[in-house]
Amino acid sequence: xxxxxxxxxxxxxxxxxxxxxxxxxxxxxxxxxxxxxxxxxxxxxxxxxxxxxxxxxxxxxxxxxxxxxxxxxxxxxxxxxxxxxxxxxxxxxxxxxxxxxxxxxxxxxxxxxxxxxxxxxxxxxxxxxxxxxxxxxxxxxxxxxxxxxxxxxxxxxxxxxxxxxxxxxxxxxxxxxxxxxxxxxxxxxxxxxxxxxxxxxxxxxxxxxxxxxxxxxxxxxxxxxxxxxxxxxxxxxxxxxxxxxxxxxxxxxxxxxxxxxxxxxxxxxxxxxxxxxxxxxxxxxxxxxxxxxxxxxxxxxxxxxxxxxxxxxxxxxxxxxxxxxxxxxxxxxxxxxxxxxxxxxxxxxxxxxxxxxxxxxxxxxxxxxxxxxxxxxxxxxxxxxxxxxxxxxxxxxxxxxxxxxxxxxxxxxxxxxxxxxxxxxxxxxxxxxxxxxxxxxxxxxxxxxxxxxxxxxxxxxxxxxxxxxxxxxxxxxxxxxxxxxxxxxxxxxxxxxxxxxxxxxxxxxxxxxxxxxxxxxxxxxxxxxxxxxxxxxxxxxxxxxxxxxxxxxxxxxxxxxxxxxxxxxxxxxxxxxxxxxxxxxxxxxxxxxxxxxxxxxxxxxxxxxxxxxxxxxxxxxxxxxxxxxxxxxxxxx
Ligand code: ATP
Ligand code: MG
Numbered sequence: 001x002x003x004x005x006x007x008x009x010x011x012x013x014x015x016x017x018x019x020x021x022x023x024x025x026x027x028x029x030x031x032x033x034x035x036x037x038x039x040x041x042x043x044x045x046x047x048x049x050x051x052x053x054x055x056x057x058x059x060x061x062x063x064x065x066x067x068x069x070x071x072x073x074x075x076x077x078x079x080x081x082x083x084x085x086x087x088x089x090x091x092x093x094x095x096x097x098x099x100x101x102x103x104x105x106x107x108x109x110x111x112x113x114x115x116x117x118x119x120x121x122x123x124x125x126x127x128x129x130x131x132x133x134x135x136x137x138x139x140x141x142x143x144x145x146x147x148x149x150x151x152x153x154x155x156x157x158x159x160x161x162x163x164x165x166x167x168x169x170x171x172x173x174x175x176x177x178x179x180x181x182x183x184x185x186x187x188x189x190x191x192x193x194x195x196x197x198x199x200x201x202x203x204x205x206x207x208x209x210x211x212x213x214x215x216x217x218x219x220x221x222x223x224x225x226x227x228x229x230x231x232x233x234x235x236x237x238x239x240x241x242x243x244x245x246x247x248x249x250x251x252x253x254x255x256x257x258x259x260x261x262x263x264x265x266x267x268x269x270x271x272x273x274x275x276x277x278x279x280x281x282x283x284x285x286x287x288x289x290x291x292x293x294x295x296x297x298x299x300x301x302x303x304x305x306x307x308x309x310x311x312x313x314x315x316x317x318x319x320x321x322x323x324x325x326x327x328x329x330x331x332x333x334x335x336x337x338x339x340x341x342x343x344x345x346x347x348x349x350x351x352x353x354x355x356x357x358x359x360x361x362x363x364x365x366x367x368x369x370x371x372x373x374x375x376x377x378x379x380x381x382x383x384x385x386x387x388x389x390x391x392x393x394x395x396x397x398x399x400x401x402x403x404x405x406x407x408x409x410x411x412x413x414x415x416x417x418x419x420x421x422x423x424x425x426x427x428x429x430x431x432x433x434x435x436x437x438x439x440x441x442x443x444x445x446x447x448x449x450x451x452x453x454x455x456x457x458x459x460x461x462x463x464x465x466x467x468x469x470x471x472x473x474x475x476x477x478x479x480x481x482x483x484x485x486x487x488x489x490x491x492x493x494x495x496x497x498x499x500x501x502x503x504x505x506x507x508x509x510x511x512x513x514x515x516x517x518x519x520x521x522x523x524x525x526x527x528x529x530x531x532x533x534x535x536x537x538x539x540x541x542x543x544x545x546x547x548x549x550x551x552x553x554x555x556x557x558x559x560x561x562x563x564x565x566x567x568x569x570x571x572x573x574x575x576x577x578x579x580x581x582x583x584x585x586x587x588x589x590x591x592x593x594x595x596x597x598x599x600x601x602x603x604x605x606x607x608x609x610x611x612x613x614x615x616x617x618x619x620x621x622x623x624x625x626x627x628x629x630x631x632x633x634x635x636x637x
Contacts, residue, residue, distance in 0.1 A: 003409060004404075004405050004408050004409040004412055004421070005495075007268075007405065007408050007409075007424055008421070008422065008423075008424050010424075011424035011425045011455075012425075012427050015035075015036060015425070015453065015455075016035040016036050018424070018425070019035055019036065019046065019047075019260065019425070019455070019456060020032075020035050022260050022261075022263070022264040022456075023035070023047060023050075023256075023260050025260065025263035025264060025267065026052060026057050026256075026259045026260055026263050026299065027052065027056060027057055027061050028050050028051065028052050028256075029051040029052055029053070029056075029229040030049070030050060030051040030229070031050055032046075032047035032048060032049050032050030032232060032256065033048060033049030033050070034047075034048040034049055035047060035048075036048075036453060038452070038453040041452050041453070041481060042452045042453075042454070042469075042470060042473075042474045042481055042483065043460070043461065043466075044452060044453035044454050044455075044458065045233050045254075045460075046232065046233070046254065046256060046257035046260070046455075046456040047232035047233070047256040047257060047260065047456070048232065048233060049231075049232070050231075050232040050256050051229040051230060051231060051232065052229070052230065052232060052255060052256050052259060053130065053131065053133075053227040053228065053229060053230055053255070054127075054130040054236055054255060054258070054259055054295060054299075055094060055127045055128075055130040055131035055227055056131075056227040057259050057263070057299045058127060058130070058294070058295055058298035058299050059071070059087060059090055059091050059094060059127060059298065060091060060227060061301075062087045062274075062298075062301050063087055063088060063091060065274075065301070066087055066274070066275065066301060067086065067087050067088040067091075068086050068087075068088060069086060069087060069275060069303065070084050070085070070086055070277070070303040070331075071085055071086055071087040071089075071090045071298060071303055071304070072084070072085040072090055072120055072123060072124075072298075072303070072304060072306065073085075073277070073303055073304065073305045073306070073331060074118075074119055074120035074123075074305075074306045074308075075305060075306070075307050075308070075309075075315075075327060076118070076119065076167075076307075076308035076309055077307075077308070077309030077310070077313045077314060077315055077317065077320075077323060078167035078168070078170065078308050078309045078313075078317070079167065079198070079200070079308075080315050080316060080317065082315070083120055085120065090124070090127070092221075093124050093217075094124055094127045094128050094131055095128075095131070095220075095223050095224060095225045096216075096217045096220045096221050096222075096223050097121075097124050097125055097127075097128035097217065097220075098128040098129075098131045098132050098223070098225040099220035099223030099225050100128075100194065100211075100213070100216035100217060100219075100220050101125075101128055101129065101132065101134065101159060101194075102132060102225070103216065103219075103220065104158075104159050104191070104192040104194065104211065104216075105158060105159070105191060105192070106129075106132065106134050106158055106159050107132065107133070107134065108132065108133035108134065108228055108230075109133065109134070109135065109234075109235075110134045110135070110157075110158040110159075111134070111135045111136075111137055111155045111156055111157040111158060111238070112125070112129050112134050112135070112136050112137070112157055112158065112159050112160070112161060113136075113137045113138075113139060113151070113152060113155055113157035113159075113160045113161070113190070114126060114129075114136055114137065114138040114139070114160075114161045114162075114284075115138075115139045115141060115143070115148060115160060115161070115162045115175065115179060116138075116141050116161065116162060116163050116166075116175075116196070116284075117141040117142070117163055117165070117166030117167065117175075117198075117308055118141070118166075118283055118284060118306050118307060118308035119163065119196065119198070119306075119308060120306065121161075121163070121196045121213060122138070122141075122161075122163075122284055122306075123284065123293070123294055123306060125161045125194075126138065126237075126284065126290075126294055127294070129237075130236060130237075131225060131227050131228065132225065132228050133228040133230050133234065135155075135235050135236065135237055135238060136236075136237045136238075137151065137155040137157060137237065137238040137239070137250075138237070138239065138284050138285055138289075138290070139151050139240070139285060140283060140285025140286070140598050140599070141163070141166040141173075141175065141283075141285065142166050142168070142173045142175070142178070142598075143178075143285075143598065143620070143621075144178065144620065145178050145179075145181035145182040145185060146182075146185065146620055147620035147621065148178060148179065148182035149181075149182040149183075149185035149186040150186075150620070151240060151248075151250075152182055152183065152186040152188055152190070153186045153187055153188050154250055154463065154464070155238050155250065155463065156188045157188075157190050158190060158191055158192070159190055159191065159192045159193070159194060160179065160183075160190045160192075160193045160194070161193075161194045161196070161213075162175050162176075162179050162193060162194070162195055162196070163175055163195065163196040163197070163198055164176060164195060164196070164197050164198055164199070164200055164201045164202070164203045165198060165200035165201035166200075166308075167200060167308070167309075168309075168310070169309075169310050169313065170313075170317055172200050172201055174200075174201035174202075175201070176195075176201065176202075176203055176204070179193065191209070192209060192210075192211060193209055193210050193211070194211050194212075194213050194216065195210060195211070195212055195213060196213040196214075197212060197213070197214060230255045230256075231255070231256075232254065232255055232256025232257065233254050233255070233256065233257075233460075234254065234255050235252055235253065235254060235255070235460065236253050236254060236255045236258055237252075237253050237290065238250050238251065238252055238253075238463045239251050239253070239286075239287055239290060239395055240395075241394070241395040241396070242286070242395065242597045242598075242599045242601050242621060243597060243618060243620065243621035244502070244597055244601045244602075244603060244604075244605070244621075245486065245502060245504050245605060246605075246617065246618060247618050248618075248620075248621065249395075249396075249462055249468070249472065250462055250463035250464070250465075251287075251395050251396055251459045251462070251463070252459060252460045252461050252462065252463040252464075253398060253457070253459060253460060254460050256456075257455075257456030257457050257458070258295070258398060258456070258457045259295070259299060260456045260457070261398060261399050261425075261455065261456040261457025261458075262291055262295050262296040262299050262398075262399060262457065263296075263299050263300065264424075264456075265291075265296065265399045265400065265423075265457075266296050266297070266299065266300035266302075267300070267407050268405045268407040268408050268424065269391070269399075269400055269403060269404075269405050269406065269407060269423065270292075270296070270335050270337075270364075270366065270406075270407070271335070271363065271364070271406050271407040271410075272296075272297060272300050272302050272334065272335045273300070273301075273302070273334070274300060274301030274302060275301065275302070276302050276303070276332070276333075276334040276335070277302060277303040277304070277305065277331045277332055277333045277334060277361075278292070278296075278297035278300075278302045278303070278304050278305070278333070278334070278335045278336075278337070279304075279305040279307070279324075279327060279328060279331070279333040279335070279336045279337070280292045280293045280297075280304070280305075280336070280337035280338070281307055281311065281324065281336075281337065281338040281339070281342055282337065282338075282339065283599075284306070285598070285599070286395070286599050287393075287394075287395040287398060288337065288339075288368060288369065290398075291398055291399055292337050293305075293306055296399075302335075303331065305327060305331060305333070307324075307327070309323075310345075311323065311324055311342050311345055311346055312345065312346070312349065314326075321346065321349040321350070321353040322353040322354070322356040322357060324336075324338075325353070325354060325356060325357040325359060326356075326357050328357065328359055328361065328362055329357040329358045329359065329361075332361040333361055333362055334361055334362060334363050335362075335363060335364060335366070336362060336364070336365045336366070337365075337366045337367075337368070338365065338366075338367055339367060339368060339369040339370065339600055340367050340369065340370045340371065340372045340373070340376055341369065341370055341596070341600035341601070342600070343367065343376050343379075343380050344376055344530060344531055346380070347376060347379055347380075347530065347553075348530055348553065348554070351379065351382075351383045354380070354383035354384050355383070355384075355385075359384060359385070359386070362384070362386050363386060363387075364386055364387045364388070364389055364406065365380065365381075365384060365386055365387070365388050365389070366388075366389045366390075366391055366403075367380075367388060367389070367390055367391070368390070368391045368392065368393060368400070368419075369599065369600065369601065370600070370601055370602070371499055371501075371517045371520070371521070372388075372390040372417075372419070373417075373520065373521050373524040373525075374416045374417050374521065374524075374525070375524055375525055376524070377390065377416055377417075378416065387406075387414060388414065389403060389404055389406070389414055389420070390403065390414070390418070390419040390420065391403035391419055391420070392419035392420075392487075392497070392499055394485060395459075396458065396459045396473070397454075397457070397458055397459070398457040398458060398459065399423075399457050400423055401422065401423060401426050401428065401450070401485070402419040402420050402421065402422055402423065402426075402428065402497050402499075403419055403420040403421075403423060404420040404421065405423065405424065408424075415496050417498055417521065418492070418496040418497060418498050419497065419499065420496060420497070421495050421496055421497065422497070424455075425454075425455025425456070426450055426454075426455060427450060427451040428448060428449070428450055428451075428497065429448075429449050429450075429451060429482070430444060430445075430446040430447070430448060430449075430489060430490065430491055431446050431447055431449050431477055431480070431482070432446050432447075433446060433447045433477070433503065434478065435478065435479075436477045436478045436479045436480045436482075442490075442491060442492050442493040443490050443491075443492060443493070444490060445488065445489070445490050445500060445513065445515070446488070446489070446490075447477065447484055447485070447486070447487070447488060447489075447503055448484075448485045448487045448488070448489045448497070448499070449477060449480075449482040449483060449484050449485065450482065450483040450485065451482050451483075452481065452482070452483065454483060484503075486502055486503045486504065487499050487500075487501070487502055487503065488500045488501050488502065488503050488505075488506055488515050489515075499515075499517060500515025500516075500517045500518055501515035501516035501517040501518070501520075502516075502604075504604075504605060505535070505536070505604050505605070505608075506536070507519070507534070507535075507536030507544050507545075507546050508536065508543050508544050509536075509542050509543065509544055509545060509546065509582045509583070510542045510543060510582060511543070512582050514546070514579075514582070514583050516533075516534045516535065516536075516604060518579060518583065519534040519546050519548070519575060519579065519583050519585065520532050520533065520534045520548075522574060522575050522578050522579055522583075523548055523550060523571050523574070523575060523585075523588075525574065525578075526550075526567070526570060526571055526574060527553070528552050528553050528554070528567060529550050529551070529552065529553060529571070530550075530551045530552060530553040530554075531550065531551040531594055532548055532549065532550045532551070532594075533548070533549045533594050533602045533604055533607055534546050534547070534548045534549075534585065534604075535547055535549075535604050535607045535608040535611060536608065537586070537608065537611040537612055538612050539586070545585070545586040546575075546583060546584070546585045546586065547585055547586055547587050547588075547589070547611055547635075548571065548585040548587070548588045548589070549588075549589045549590075549591050549594060549607060549631060549634070550567070550571070550588060550589070550590055550591070551590075551591060551592060551593060551594060552567065552590060564589075564590040567588065567590060568587070568588035568589075568590075571585065571588045572584050572585060572588060589631070589634040589635070591627070591630050591631060591634060592630065593624060593626070593627040593630065594607075594627055595607060595622055595623075595624070595627040595628045595631065596622075596623050596624070596627070597621040597622065597623060598621050598622075598623050599621075600623075603619075603621075603622060603628075605617065606619060606622065606628055607628075607631055610628060610631050610632050610635060611631075611635050616628070
């Protein structure tokens with residue numbers, strides 16, 4: 001087998017030949033006439049003239065070989081329920097849902113907003129949209145009305161699919177008041193709302209507008225709804241970015257390129273095989289959920305587990321720090337996908353829990369979403385005894401940009417602290433943020449950019465706003481039309497990349513630029529630190545200084561000032577010793593929680609704003625407002 005470097009080089013030198021081969025991994029109703037149309041950069045149109053359908057590739061295509069095999073496994077430790085749909089059952093349910101949506105007037109190109117918890121119906125609704133060519137727009141369940149209203153206004157859905165409630169850690173969140181308020185706030189009014197009743201919260205249906213999922217599904221139980229053959233370049237869905245750096249962007253994705261990209265990634269990156277089980281602990285509200293709970297595994301003919309609940313709670317609602325591993329054992333999971341933030345939650349518990357169940361089926365654990373610090377990577381890797389593969393990507397990319405392609409070259413070794421190397425199709429470079437000059441020498445810090453044409457699966461544009469797409473992503477590096485990831489990184493002499501933080505978060509101490517990641521990594525190395533955030537705070541003398549906020553691992557009450565001081569001193573000394581005095585935080589504050597987005601990403605900009613007494617900006621994605629209050633109290637603002 002050719003080396004991965006050759007594989008990658010071919011994808012860049014001969015993209016059309018390369019991707020024409022990958023296109024054979026999916027079913028086409030009509031094969032593409034042109035593999036790539038890049039005549040209007042930075043827009044890249046893949047598989048022009050081809051016709052296909054995501055739902056066909058995820059469901060119908062597998063009926064011949066695996067109709068009775070499990071396709072969707074929905075587990076909720078919130079309600080203690082476990083439901084399994086075979087491919088044949090999923091096929092029937094998706095058709096009934098498609099017929100229900102059609103009965104509400106939904107057709108090709110119409111938007112359907114899905115505001116739902118992690119239940120099987122949410123995934124069935126997504127597939128039903130894909131089947132009839134409606135564009136789904138999944139909004140993370142439980143988002144507050146304001147955030148939901150702005151997405152309703154932006155996506156202009158004809159229909160909203162929702163549920164009576166979600167639940168988290170036993171706390172029920174009724175969706176109807178939130179959705180009703182969002183619709184009231186929005187200038188756009190959907191014509192219908194379809195409600196799944198879980199029996200968790202009361203539901204009051206408005207005549208004409210509101211419909212019950214169960215009723216429509218019964219009415220259309222035997223519906224035969226063929227897949228609508230879509231152009232490869234049609235839009236499949238809209239998804240909003242996490243909003244870590246500001247107002248979320250509506251990412252618009254295509255049909256054919258996405259299907260091919262996912263099929264290729266299942267083979268080359270995740271090495272997941274038909275008939276096996278894939279378990280991603282993410283949520284369908286995020287891109288990881290779209291690509292690797294719903295479409296990726298199903299396109300590959302795998303069963304997929306959708307999980308509702310905390311990582312530390314059992315089917316009976318009681319604490320169980322080994323629930324995920326119990327599911328791995330029960331369903332013989334071969335590939336698992338999670339996030340560093342979830343692993344850090346597990347890390348607060350006994351490592352022995354990782355070995356409580358038989359994990360012999362598991363081949364690898366993939367983690368993405370945030371920098372994977374070395375202590376966390378080591379802890380989980382040693383605990384599980386399987387390779388832990390970091391992968392770096394964005395909502396915009398739809399699939400990994402940097403990782404290891406284990407399906408191409410299994411011998412490629414992960415390197416602690418690095419998500420890996422550029423994936424096939426991605427021409428990744430490090431450039432100087434103000435001159436745009438390429439930094440080709442190893443270990444030079446700069447902005448991570450992607451040279452066009454971007455590969456299949458990559459965002460088509462910002463929904464309804466080509467200008468914002470071009471101006472936001474492609475015009476930030478002077479003199480060059482390159483896609484900026486807005487992440488700061490380096491590449492080592494062997495071609496492995498390291499992400500040092502977001503360009504917005506770079507700390508400039510007396511003219512030296514430091515990535516927040518570099519300092520956080522060092523702080524996280526302290527045995528008593530579970531989580532850390534480092535931000536740059538304006539300083540009259542040095543321009544900026546680093547300030548750290550840490551959540552201790554155990555045995556330290558946030559109110560114990562003496563112990564906190566001791567920890568602060570140790571952390572300051574460790575950073576000064578490893579990175580130099582410039583990087584040493586001016587203060588280390590002990591807190592019990594850090595402000596994060598709903599997707600679990602550190603909201604450094606909000607922390608920084610509080611430290612600098614500024615307005616923290618759009619907080620619609622902030623998960624736990626108390627965490628920011630605590631920081632206010634700590635810094636005396
Ligand atoms: P917004 O774009 O709205 O500010 P966001 O960037 O957090 O929000 P996402 O698309 O969910 O939205 O996250 C992508 C970002 O997450 C990347 O640009 C990077 O900063 C970070 N990230 C993802 N995976 C990794 C990883 N493996 N290592 C380091 N950082 C990562
Ligand atoms: Mg982003």
